[in-house]
Amino acid sequence: MKRFIGFVTKEFYHIFRDRRSLFILFGMPIVQILLFGFAITNEINNVDIAILDNSKDATTQEIINKISASKYFNIKQIIQQENELESVFRKGKVKAVLNFENDFSKNLIKENQATIQIITDATDPNTANTISNFVNSILQKYQQDQNKGIEIKYIIIPEPRMAYNPELKSVYMFVPGVMTIILMLVSAMMTSISITREKELGTMEILLVSPIKPFQVIVGKVFPYIFLSIINAAVIVLLSIFIFKMPVQGSLFLLGLESILFIISALALGILISTISKTQQTAMMISLMGLMLPVILLSGFIFPISSMPLPLQIISNTIPAKWFIIILKGIMLKGVGLAFIWKETLILIGMTVFFIGLSVKMYKIRLE
Template sequence: MKQFFSFVKKEFYHIWRDKRTMFILLGMPVVQIVIFGFALTNEVKNSQIAILDNAKDEVSSTIITQLDASKYFEIRQNLHSYPEIEKAFEAGKIKMAIVFPQNFSEDLHHLNKAQIQLVADASDPNVANILTNYATAIIGDYQRRINTNTMLPYTIDTETRMLYNPQLKGAYNFVPGVMAMVLLLVCTMMTAITIVKEKEMGTMEIMLVSPMKPIMVIIAKAVPYLLLSIINIASILLLSVYVLEVPINGSIVLLVFESILFTLVSLSLGLLISSGAESQQTAMFISLVALFLPTVMLSGFMFPVENMPLPLRIISNIVPAKWYYSIVKSVMIKGLGLKVIWKETLILTGMMLFFLTLAIRKFKIRLA
């Protein structure tokens, strides 16, 4: 038994000295439970909405106060005309708009019936359905309270209008998310093992004695994967349009340009990982663990980012897939142009330059 415990003790020493193993054993469960615990929820909270109150009476003010007091809504804008609703949606500032007609209170008290319009952004059909159901429930609760002491019941009808995706097809949300996830993971994982593979195979010496500069070596590594990624982009778009029946409402040239830009970000990140990793297993592990979970959880594809606590919302800003997902939804689903997505485009461009610069700096021109 003494010999057995000696081997156990030795194994503990090996684990303790290997910091990566220690992180996997002790750190990853903590990270996963925090991310999954806060991100995995079907509840939609703190959704930003706009109000177009044409009535401006006591009844509409009371309903607006109740909406604002709930944990589900946060009033971002008070609009003054119907055309402002579409502009607010195009700018990505709101998820839903609530419209009160001009004679709302008079219709309710004299005709015992009034109507409220709910206009939702259905590019994410699940969120649109949940928000309209929340708003309908709050309005229904107000209706039940005012009917407590009345002989003739008051009725408040809600008319729902779904923008961008009136049929509420899930593919409208699924396609942009899959494009972001596929391009990021495939491009990053493939390029993450390119440089480190040369080290393990012993062919790096040949590359280092060549007259090419390190930046040219790194770019040469990325070019084949860029060309293959362009084929992936084309196949995804063709399948989306002709199989899943998701239309490209905006400029296809702009959409392809943004997809290539995102591919370059992914390739640069993969090259950075490959330049710093010591083995293919390490490079693949970093690619999977460091990118897969944030891409799925923090990009807004699976779960709305605004539902998450402030620290996770801040961290989501460094996830490239979040910005590309927003771009694809804006161009492909909403039919918007560069004047709306310029900020996301600049952020992706900055990320590409940052990752590529770091990859070049970390590229070792000497093996020893």
């Protein structure tokens, strides 16, 4: 036991002496969570728009003032003629143009309806759709204010309520995803590189014929990364709570246990990668390209899985990150307990056992 503890201590010293490893372990997670939290967002604020007011009456001016007063839009330009639309959009600064029809106020009074054309730059479809929805929301609010005290038969007023994220903050979506990416990459990549380094230098065989048992060698190489990954997970959760004000509705203890389970799963995957890699460069490439792209694209982190073709939906079930993101969102945002996430937990346990079993089998083949 003393030999094993000494071996683990040696691994800790080895990690702390390697500045590149320290940066990957502690620098990359903090940088990524801050970038995703502050820079990457699907919300809109101060979007530049242009106005084409063909009517120029009191009603159109009132609507323009309401839109201008909103924090979501900044009126960048007033267009005089419709043939200016193309040149305005081509400059790339204006994302939408509101086109008020002729005699807007007169039509509103005489015919009880008037038209505002919302023209958006759909080179970014998501932003264009969001802008259109926000403008429609402002116009509906204006319409309701104008119709106060007027009896309108059979009117249906939808009252949307956003459960678990009423302010539609994108950070609530990104934090679980970023936490998953960081734990997967750091755990799998660092473990695969650490073990492959020993194989590349020819020292793994020396370790395996030492008085320490082969299983203890593998566990000793992996244990420091379990400990350091747990620290990473704690740092991410603390940053999300205190900087991004993200709530954790569920049990922190359950969140910790599920995170440890996912970390062990990622570490087992890292060991598996090291069995098929002869060099550190190969291990790093497999970890980055073979793990990062599936985690981002097929885990439901950014793109909804239900919108994907059926073959990709089936493949996504083999990605451990998909199940961990469901668990994180359930605990952090919905406040659910194990009774609601037991299926995802069992799937992660099954994947972890499979990765460990396959890794042990392949190590026996390679290092006997």
